[in-house]
Amino acid sequence: MYALVRRSSAIAAALAALISGCGDDNHPTAPDGPSLLQIGSAADSPVEVTLYSEQSPTIGYARLTIGLRDADTGTIIDDAQVVLTPMMHMQHDDGSTMSHSAPQEAVIAGGDSLFTTATIFIMSGMWEMNVAFETESHSGTLSLDVEVGPGSHVQAISVGDERFFVTLIEPRSPRVGPNDLELCVHRRASMMSFPAVTDLDIDMDVSMPSMNHGSSGNVAPVAAAATDGHYHGTVNFTMTGDWHVDLALGESGEELLTTGFDMTVQ
Known part of the structure; x- marks a missing residue:
């Protein structure tokens, strides 16, 4: 125990x-x-x-x-x-x-x-x-x-021969109003090496599918430091319920991958 x-x-x-x-x-x-x-x-x-x-x-x-x-x-x-x-x-x-x-x-x-x-x-x-x-x-x-145990805070995406891992760090307990958003991104270089990806551009779309609306006041995540692969932004939820955050990650001006996370706001 x-x-x-x-x-x-x-x-x-x-x-x-x-x-x-x-x-x-x-x-x-x-x-x-x-x-x-x-x-x-x-x-x-x-x-x-x-x-x-x-x-x-x-x-x-x-x-x-x-x-x-x-x-x-x-x-x-x-x-x-x-x-x-x-x-x-x-x-x-x-x-x-x-x-x-x-x-x-x-x-x-x-x-x-x-x-x-x-x-x-x-x-x-x-x-x-x-x-x-x-x-x-x-x-x-x-x-x-x-x-x-199982969880839903890591998205694994294959791009050609490469494998990327996008991890949702915050918010862990989404609430109504502005929430700090933190992600980290890693690339699998080998079965033993997963370096951070530090130079991405990220676009974000926030929606509540059941109500067919989004929200204002969202800030797309940007790189927090030159080496750690963390990205910080803001996600704004205007009511309780199930929301979806879509992410488009770009590298060198080209779209690299798309992914997203479901969040339940209490």
């Missing part, structure tokens, strides 16, 4: 106790901050790794937090280089196997002696999350199995 912890300025002090009791749901928790869900842990003396998520992982953009500690002393490890590599191992009916990775963002040192990153899970099933670490005294790789 997953275990809940709380992020706050006190989490570094509490993390050792949280990890050491990973089989017990009655963990002590810090009183403030958004909840994090423990989704896996692994240890190989002297390092223990614990992986947290904001919610149970589903197909889509998963913000992840990594905690490291010395398994022998309980000391939090906050000075380390960390790389996360997700792997999906698939077995076909004929007994053959195939493995592939997924779009993965860099791991950065966050607050509270933790490390933050994001994985774009492109299919459901059991993923092997390989956490490679290097400290002043230790290096190695630990693997954690994470179950990923």
Whole structure:
């Protein structure tokens, strides 16, 4: 069973106790901050790794937090280089196997002696999350199995011999009125490499098919930074119900692909 912890300025002090009791749901928790869900842990003396998520992982953009500690002393490890590599191992009916990775963002040192990153899970099933670490005294790789549920926030589109993944990050809970819109786009270069696509032009059309109308005040997403493949805009919903956001992605002045997302506004 997953275990809940709380992020706050006190989490570094509490993390050792949280990890050491990973089989017990009655963990002590810090009183403030958004909840994090423990989704896996692994240890190989002297390092223990614990992986947290904001919610149970589903197909889509998963913000992840990594905690490291010395398994022998309980000391939090906050000075380390960390790389996360997700792997999906698939077995076909004929007994053959195939493995592939997924779009993965860099791991950065966050607050509270933790490390933050994001994985774009492109299919459901059991993923092997390989956490490679290097400290002043230790290096190695630990693997954690994470179950990923179904979801509708990733669109996979083939364009000729290429495969693109368009991921809806925000809004996660669409509401009436203007909503921040965030997408990320990746191109599959190989089964192990999914680089971000950073130079797209995106046109957007917002409609409510059941009512045969759209909305005003929408802002098509534009690149947020030169390297991360994220695009930010605004989508405006004028009433509750089922909406559709159509997207046309262009590259070098030519249309590359079209896709879209259904959103239910509460």
